[in-house]
Amino acid sequence: MSGSMQRYLESKRSVDDRALNRRVLSRFADGLTARARERDGPVRLVEVGAGVGAMVHRLAAWDVLPPRLSYRAVDVDEGSIAYAGERLPEWLADEGYAVEGRGDGLLARKESGGVDRRLEISLETADAFAIEGTADAVVACAFLDVVDLEAALSTVAGLLRDGGLLYAPITFDGGTGFVPTHPLDDRIERLYHRHMDELRDEPGSSRAGSRAIARLPDAGFSLLEVGGADWIVHPHGNAYPDDEDVFVDHLLGTIDGALAAYPQSVLEPADRERWIELRRGQLDRCELVFVAHHLDLLARA
Template identity: 50%
Template sequence: MQSYLAAKRTVDDRALNRRVLERFSDELAGVDDPARVVEFGFGVGTMIERLAEWGRLPERTSYRAIDRDPENVAAARARVPDRLEPTEYRIVDDHDSGWAATREDVETAELDRVETADFGERTDGRSIALTLEVGDALSPETIASGDATAGNDACAEAVVAAAFLDVVDLERALESIAAALEPGGLLYAPITFDGATGFAPSHPLDDRIERLYHRHMDEIRDAGASTTGRQLLASLPANGFEMLAAGGSDWIVRPRSADEGSGYPATERTFLQTILETIDEALAAYPADVLDPADRRAWLSTRRRQLEESELSFVAHHVDVLARLENN
């Protein structure tokens, strides 16, 4: 999973709706210093890397990163400092490592939080006080513990939830996000899946495969939905949020053209391999009278061959949204 999360960095980079991102950055620039940001489902840290590299964070930012998978947090702890080193931001705290993180036994324990640095007078220019933590971002206990992590009250000026809301219970997630935000706080939810998965070249089973894959998201998988992106447009106002911006953010992965080189950009072959595995695992949940296993294997074999020969392209539709928690 960590290799997939890292591999999709370049895919997300292309997909992100720049208009929604710019509005988020502009809104965040107007909050008190330092800006307090919480990310739900931090993964291996690609969003904070991107925001720092692209100069989208305020000069001083307190960034609390939560993920329920200890292996994700361990991977982020290993990679984020190196990725941020070339940016105009510095990671600051009271630890010798120069950044706040979970304790050393990250891979095996349920982790306690650690205090983020007080900025004080120790840094000049742009800086990020970063805390990584293993936890369930949708748990009230996790959100309520923010004062122990960030050195202030639990409310943040912004919550980032990238590629997150479509794999959790949406209403529960919006309640947790509202609890994490101060009145007037921002929700930035990019790369929210919205009901389209396609491959090229076409295959006779494509429509059926897509339909069953989305049905798995809606009816079989523990949480999430195949149309969360569009659902957000109604659910946010119903849950006390004002919509500020929304736009498409489609994943498009294709082989390089002849003048671009060969194969796929960066590690996007790994990304596509994981997408195919994920679809196959979902389809395997159906009995033979719904989908013949031989048909599933034949479709997958064709797609894997096309991927190996750098012939496979992939498109998935997403929605990026930015909303503000209304003052009640």
């Protein structure tokens, strides 16, 4: 079972793998290790907006997680959670985990380097703003820019009421670019970002990364680390790696939808159509490079 959102999130995995800021990630890993030393039971991690479970797989594969961890992956989209349930057993098995189904989730175990790893994963379809519980760490990847930032920080602070870490990588921060450049690019970028900030029905912000840094102290957090995490997609010869053309095509569709919301007096529909058609043609011919700017944030509650 897979819809266009799941295909997009699947195609985004390798782009995020490259983009994630390793300095911030390493500090997050150190924080989890320190938390594990303080606790008797498993470290409790909640991921909000977990999508298809890419971060569960990545953090397990990259040995970021302490040996005993409960991972609660929450997303409001039932299709993405179902996809995670289908794909995670195989992804984790590829990393050497023995995986078994467990109620609404999975139990993944492996022994490596003399350490017994035990990962209890629950997959939950729910509105992240309505969940209850306590966590040692909250992961919010590519999430703070698509939700109400104030509400998100307050929800996370509630989950981390015993102190703990917020790791918010891939938080969009106001840069969208294409190569080759085109005379309409600057205008289109401005209108696309303005649509995120002012026009679309859904919440979100084109400067969520910077805004989050500014809002963290009032929301009860101190910033521990921050770093750039840019999406950069370029063809390798006559193909894009790992279906990354699907990823760029999806984003072009999002930009097209945003631009279509403007009246003719702001942007001529013919200009929009020509620009999108040109970009899609360049993508088909493996001539297009795409760049988007994000911040990875790590904060302590």
